[in-house]
Amino acid sequence: VRTVLIDGEIYTMPSPLPPHDDALTSTYEYLRAAFHPGHYVRVQQGFDVGTRHDPQPDLAVVPGNHKTYATKTPTTAVL
Secondary structure, three states: EEEEEEEEEEEEEEEOHHHHHHHHHHHHHHHHHHOOOOEEEEEOOOOOOOOOOOOOOEEEEEEEHHHHHOOOOOOOOHH
């Protein structure tokens, strides 16, 4: 069971279904092609926006590359 913390409230998230997975993969491929080197498309990974929120967005485009976030979680995104 997936859970997320939003504005201090814990929400249970349903498991993704195949149409969601397909849309996620298609959007990931599009974003990888659309953003130049120096940007990293994160897929369902943590995103630190404070102690009252713990979202795990489906996709986030952040500056840098995967090594940039090997020891830290991004706090901002370009998309």
